[in-house]
Amino acid sequence: MKSSIATTALLVAFGAAxxxxxxxxxxxxxxxxxxxxxxxxxxxxxxxxxxxxxxxxVDGSEEEIVVGFSQTGFNHPWRISMLEAAQAEACRHPNVSMIVLDGNVDVAKQNNDVRDLLARGVDAVLLSPVESAALIPASRAVMDQGIPLIVMDRDVPTDKTLFIGQSNVTMGEKVAQKMADDLDGSGNIVVITGLQGSSPAVDRDQGMKNVLENYPDIEVLAVGDGEWIREPAVPIMEDFLTAYEDIDAVFSHAEESSWGAQLAIARANRCEDGILHYTFDGSNAGFKSVRDGTFRADGNYTPFIGDIGMRAALYTLTGREIPGAEAYSQPGQQLALPDSPTVVAENAEEWIGRGWGDFEPPLDPCK
Incomplete structure (x- = not known):
């Protein structure tokens, strides 16, 4: 807990709350x-x-508590929504402040960011890693200092105080099952993953594979790394369309990738093919794309977990047990969050306004 004038000045200089x-x-x-x-x-x-x-x-004192937050990057509104939830929780507690650092989707920078937070003397670290294995060194550095490490959304395969997230495996299974049902168990699909090596991309892919094991007549023609954003998805989908005349569906790990794929389809004059889109992310814009028929399903993966991460850090600092935390397949403990319903045409209107983001979806170029 920090109280010196010098420390307070440092926090203000680096944009803490x-x-x-x-x-x-x-x-x-x-x-x-x-x-x-x-x-x-x-x-x-x-x-x-x-x-x-x-x-x-903490120990009878209301001194300032400083929580560091190392985010993958703020190049996507999903990531900003996670931060907003954490900031909202901090705003509820007048002696809690944050230092927020942007990893710029760069594993080397994020490792350095975490060490920077430690050098600034934070009391706890919230971490949402760029890649799982790549952030092991930084995670170990936090644990070696004996301060709470709360990992959110993407896990790290090393010791931590707590990992918080929804199951991308079961979410992947639900979206893939909707796709299999729509295809009547037979068809050709292409896959645009999230950043390969990140735990959500690995788990969403595993969920899809779990379902497709039961559908031998659904063939995965090709897989490309969409990196969670729109720009890479366009040339990836263009290559798929050039290589394959018969594509029935695109299984994308992110809404941005799905919007990019639909743009590529329009540019290739393949709108009449009726290629279906199955995606993830849970934004209000994505739900509108489901309602309007651009997407067939949107895995409802919420970014609103930053507040839980902040509370978990404060629970740990105050010596409180974390209800629901349990051992799991990775070192440390996990707090598994409940799945949210997959958004499809039948429930899209109900979910619009309950997702994240206040932006509109791009116009469907095939309509």
Whole structure:
């Protein structure tokens, strides 16, 4: 817990929310605590690890608690939404502040960022890694210092205080099952993954494979790394369309990839092929694309877990047990979050407004 003038100056210089007034604009999100607290009421998991608003007491003291957050990158609104949830929780506690660092989707930079947080003397680290194995050195550095390490969304295969996330395997299975049902168990598909080597990409792929084992007449023609964003997906899909005359569906690990694939389909004058899209991410824009028929299914993967990560860090610092935490296949403990329903045409209207993001989907170039 930090209290010196020098430390406080350091926090302000690097954009922490230390002592943030209700109208102060917080880093990256650009939102005030008033705005974030309005959002807090709508977050989906505030009943998990509940914590009353007000100062957080550690060993009888209400000194400032500084939590570092190392994010994969802020090049995607999903990542900013995760941060907003964490900032909203911090805003509920006047002696809790954050140092937020942007990994720029670079494993070397993110490893250095985590060590930077340690050098600044944070009391806990929230980490959402670029790649799982690549962040082992940084994770070990945190644990070696004996401070809480809360890993979110993407896991690291080394010791940590707690990993928090929804199951990408079961989510992948549900989306793949919808695809198999729509194809009547037979067809040709292509796959655009998330960043290869990241745990969500590995797990969503495994979920798809688990289902396709039961459908030998569904053939995976090709796989490309879409890196979670739209730009790489366009040339990947263009290559697929050049190589294969008969494609029935695209199984993409991210909505951005699906929108990119649909653009490539239009550019190739293949709209009449009726290629179906199955995707993930859970944005309001994605749900609108389901409603409008561009997507057939959207795996409802929420970014609103940053508040749980913050509460887990505060639970640990205050010596409280974490209900629901249990041993799992990786070192450390896991807090498995419940799956959200896969969004399909029948429930899309119900879910619009409950996802993340306030942007509109791109116009469907095939309509």
């Amino acid at each position: 230390s002592g943030a007034a209700a109208q102060d604009t917080l880093p990256i999100s650009g939102k005030t605590c008033d705005q974030l607290l309005e959002q807090y009421a709508g977050l989906p998991f505030t009943d998990i690890l509940p914590l009353e608003a007000g100062p957080v007491t």
